[in-house]
Amino acid sequence: MKISPSKLISLLFFVFSGYYLYTAYQIQVFAFDENAPFNAKTFPIYLGFAGLFFSALYVILPETNPTDVDLKVLDYKKTIGLVILMILYGLTILRAGYFLSTSIFLVTSYIILGERKWIWIFILSFPFVAIFMYLLHGLLNIYLRDPFLKYLGIMG
Amino acid sequence: MIEGILIGLQTALSFKNLMMVMIGCFAGTIIGMLPGLGPMTAIALMIPITYGFDPSTGLILMAGVYYGAVFGGSTSSILINAPGVPGTVATSFDGYPMAQQGKAGKALAIAAYSSFAGGTISAIFLLIAAPSLSLISLSFRSPDYFGLMILGLTAVAAFSSKGNFLKAMMMVVLGLMLASVGQDTLSDIPRFTFNNMNLSDGISFVLVVMATFAMTEALTLIFKAKDPTKAAKQISLSQLGSIKLDKTETKKMVTTIPRSSVLGFIVGVLPGAGATIASFLAYGMERNFVNDEEKQKFGKGSVNGIAAPETANNAACSGSFVPLLTLGIPGSGTTAVMLGALLGFGIQPGPRLYQTNPEIFWSVIMSMYIGMVVLLILNLPLIPYIARVLATPRTFLIPLILFFSLTGVYLMSFNNFDIYLMIGIAVVATVLRLYDFPMPPLILAFVLGGLMEENLRRSLLISDGSWTFLWDRPLTLIIMLTIIFIVGWQIYRSFFKKKHY
Numbered sequence: 001m002k003i004s005p006s007k008l009i010s011l012l013f014f015v016f017s018g019y020y021l022y023t024a025y026q027i028q029v030f031a032f033d034e035n036a037p038f039n040a041k042t043f044p045i046y047l048g049f050a051g052l053f054f055s056a057l058y059v060i061l062p063e064t065n066p067t068d069v070d071l072k073v074l075d076y077k078k079t080i081g082l083v084i085l086m087i088l089y090g091l092t093i094l095r096a097g098y099f100l101s102t103s104i105f106l107v108t109s110y111i112i113l114g115e116r117k118w119i120w121i122f123i124l125s126f127p128f129v130a131i132f133m134y135l136l137h138g139l140l141n142i143y144l145r146d147p148f149l150k151y152l153g154i155m156g
Numbered sequence: 157m158i159e160g161i162l163i164g165l166q167t168a169l170s171f172k173n174l175m176m177v178m179i180g181c182f183a184g185t186i187i188g189m190l191p192g193l194g195p196m197t198a199i200a201l202m203i204p205i206t207y208g209f210d211p212s213t214g215l216i217l218m219a220g221v222y223y224g225a226v227f228g229g230s231t232s233s234i235l236i237n238a239p240g241v242p243g244t245v246a247t248s249f250d251g252y253p254m255a256q257q258g259k260a261g262k263a264l265a266i267a268a269y270s271s272f273a274g275g276t277i278s279a280i281f282l283l284i285a286a287p288s289l290s291l292i293s294l295s296f297r298s299p300d301y302f303g304l305m306i307l308g309l310t311a312v313a314a315f316s317s318k319g320n321f322l323k324a325m326m327m328v329v330l331g332l333m334l335a336s337v338g339q340d341t342l343s344d345i346p347r348f349t350f351n352n353m354n355l356s357d358g359i360s361f362v363l364v365v366m367a368t369f370a371m372t373e374a375l376t377l378i379f380k381a382k383d384p385t386k387a388a389k390q391i392s393l394s395q396l397g398s399i400k401l402d403k404t405e406t407k408k409m410v411t412t413i414p415r416s417s418v419l420g421f422i423v424g425v426l427p428g429a430g431a432t433i434a435s436f437l438a439y440g441m442e443r444n445f446v447n448d449e450e451k452q453k454f455g456k457g458s459v460n461g462i463a464a465p466e467t468a469n470n471a472a473c474s475g476s477f478v479p480l481l482t483l484g485i486p487g488s489g490t491t492a493v494m495l496g497a498l499l500g501f502g503i504q505p506g507p508r509l510y511q512t513n514p515e516i517f518w519s520v521i522m523s524m525y526i527g528m529v530v531l532l533i534l535n536l537p538l539i540p541y542i543a544r545v546l547a548t549p550r551t552f553l554i555p556l557i558l559f560f561s562l563t564g565v566y567l568m569s570f571n572n573f574d575i576y577l578m579i580g581i582a583v584v585a586t587v588l589r590l591y592d593f594p595m596p597p598l599i600l601a602f603v604l605g606g607l608m609e610e611n612l613r614r615s616l617l618i619s620d621g622s623w624t625f626l627w628d629r630p631l632t633l634i635i636m637l638t639i640i641f642i643v644g645w646q647i648y649r650s651f652f653k654k655k656h657y
Contacts, residue, residue: 006323006591013326020333020348027347037621040340040347043609047336051329057647058322065320067592073382079375082558083583089562090575102563106555113378115551124552132563142208142567 006067007059014055021048081112097146103129160510161283164518168526173216176209177523180220181530187221188228190553194243195225195490196596197373200365203497204564211501212516216523218494223275223527226431226473230267230466231539235260243431243469246439250454250461257457258397261539265399266459267466268536270413274467275528277417278424278474282521285425287510289482294507296483298614299625303635305608308485310642311426313597315433321646324597327588331598334359335605342613354573361496362568363578364602366561368595371582374557376589377550399536405459408450412442412463420468424475431469431476431488438468474524481505481517485604489596492603499603 003011024044033039085108092101106125115121136142167173180202187198198221206214229244234251247267254263296304313324337348338358349355401409416438423434442464443454454461476488484506486492498505503513510517565574585595619625627633 006593009588009591009593010322010326013330017329023348027345029345030343033343036617037619038613038616040343040345042616043612044333044336044347047329047332051326051333054322054325054329058326061322065592067590069590074379075381076379078381079379079586082375082378082554083579086558086562086579087576090572090579093566093575094572098566102559105562106559109555109558110551113551113554115549120552124556136567144567145570 004063004066005069006063010055010058014052014059017048017051017055020051021045024048078112082109085109085112094145095147097148097150098144099129099133099146100148160287160514160518161522163515164520164522167212167515167519168216168522173213173519173523174526176213176217177220177526178530178534180217180222181224181227181527181534184221184224184226185228185231185531186224188225189232190228190548194229194369195222196365196493196599197369198222198225199490199493199497200362200369201560201564203362203365203493203500204567206497207500211498211503211513212519214497214501215494215516215520218497219520219523220527220530222473222490222494223271223470223524223531226469227268227271227531230271230469231264234263234267234462243435243472244465245432246435246465247462247469249439249465250456250458253455254457254462259457261397261399262401262405263457263462264539265401265536266405266409266462268532269401270409270416270463270466271470272528272532273409273413274417274420274470275474275531276525277414278421278471279521279525279528281417281421281471282474282477282524285478286481286517286521289478291507296507296631297629298611298618299629299632300635301483301485302608302611302615303626303632303639304483304485305604305611307635307639307642308479309597309601309604310639312488312600313594314642314646320592321643321649323591323593327593327595327598328601331601332605332608334364334598335602336609341606341610352573354569354571354577359577360565360568360574361500361603363565363574364581365493365496365599366564367578367581368585368599370557370561370564371578372585372589372595374554374561375582375586377554379586379590381550399539408459409463412460413467415445416442416464416467417471420471421475423468424472425478431472434468434472434475435465438464470528477520477524481509481520482507484509484607486600489599492596492600496603 021044024041024047027041027044029039029041085105089101089105092104103126106129107121110121110124133144133146136144168177183202184195184198187201188195199218202218202221206217209217226243230247230251233244233248234255237248237252251263251267254260309328310325313328314321335358337355339346339349339356346356419438419441420431420434423437424431439461442460443451446454446460450458450460473490476486476491480486480491480495484495484504486495495505503509503516561578562575565578566572568574585598589595615625616623619628625632626636
């Protein structure tokens, strides 16, 4: 039996809703609130049932408007590359600081996407981030912790 | 009311706020022009910046971005037949053919004048309708609000799902589920936090908006980069032509604009409808109104064909502010984003906003009008230059969108957990979007989740756990019957369509 991707997603949502509902029932409410008409778990329980209802309906009913996606034309390599790069950015931002990690993130992502105009790559990374940081500090008074710039003695 | 208008004008005309309208319109035009990036993304990108301002200034900036993005969307529709926003799809039907005839400047001018006129007329309607509706909505009680929120969610699901109502309803439920993460507002009991301190305050609204719109948009652009149907079109900026209109063209617009404005405003007020439906309805209505000779020109560069949808989509933008400002219930994805921003400022929109924060209420309305003037005076002559943004290579554009999204979320919390959460949500949302699971219902549900639970809690506690509150009051009963009709109709339509295969 062949199942369409949309139905597969709905099936996953059905499982997710089931898990959500199970977790909703596990929410610990105060003893005096246990039999109240409404407590902390009432709304999540309704939501869990609603999720089960709509996803089950989609799985059971015939598809009227199936979505056709040509998976062969999708660019998995670059997309996954950028997702990994964003995760690495998350890993480095607290250690290396905003300026360095963001500039390197931009340079790498331009290169991943195939850009080779090095002057523009440079302008739209290090100087661009520096100007952006200056705007945040100077105009909006938003402080960005940056160990790298602190080490260089540029930022306090 | 006069006093309120004067307060609003005073606030909106301060130097700082005037600058914000200009910056907002300009930034919105540029972002809206880029295919795929609509007003919702534009506003979402602005939210972290607005938190540095006072509420009026922040909202004025966002209103400017909203109008600018709608105007920018029509520019890319006309120049490269790639609507930046869904609300300007109908504009491309006649705008692009006119541009192909070497009259792109004229098409852009028609769009700008129509947008201005539609926005102006609807701003006057808003001025009259909002205070009156505020007074009426004071009689609304918790069950009515709860019903109205469900109505808003089902209506948005029905209109944004492209015939796939169940997919949209799943997104509504997912949005409400995401909103339920964090401590319960009344008892402070943690829910779905899995003992993670980062989740105890719930998931940030900015994070969800950035992940489901800006970041998803960027990832989709890379994902579908090889898709031949999505190939970017290039424009010849030297062939824009004159922006001057002759008498006949002006005459045609004069008849089209009033009726499209009224239609656009009414559609905009309705929950879920918004600019896209307004523009299509106006285009269809206009085709029925004109004579046979003019009818033949539709689809080939008709003046009425550009003026009608452009007037209606701008009028609908103003209309969509009515339920937001008076009931505190957004009628569209874009106004839902604005509601989230308002809540971030600690302001609860609703019938009392008119009395408690008149300067915010009126300055937003006034700044809308100023935004229209700015768009006409500043943006129209600058179009040949602004249009160069369309030539920005995607290799630079996509990383910059990701940069603004990541920075926006980092600035909110200064931790990397939110960055990981955002990436996770963005990846899931990209897959969902690929298979036509719409995102606006999700964001609307996420914003309304807390308010919905609060009103359901009050209703159930007052009625001692009985669900009779859903039909006890005539108003609630009417709202519930409308919801049943929408849900029933959508499910019936799904079955009916299938029988004809």
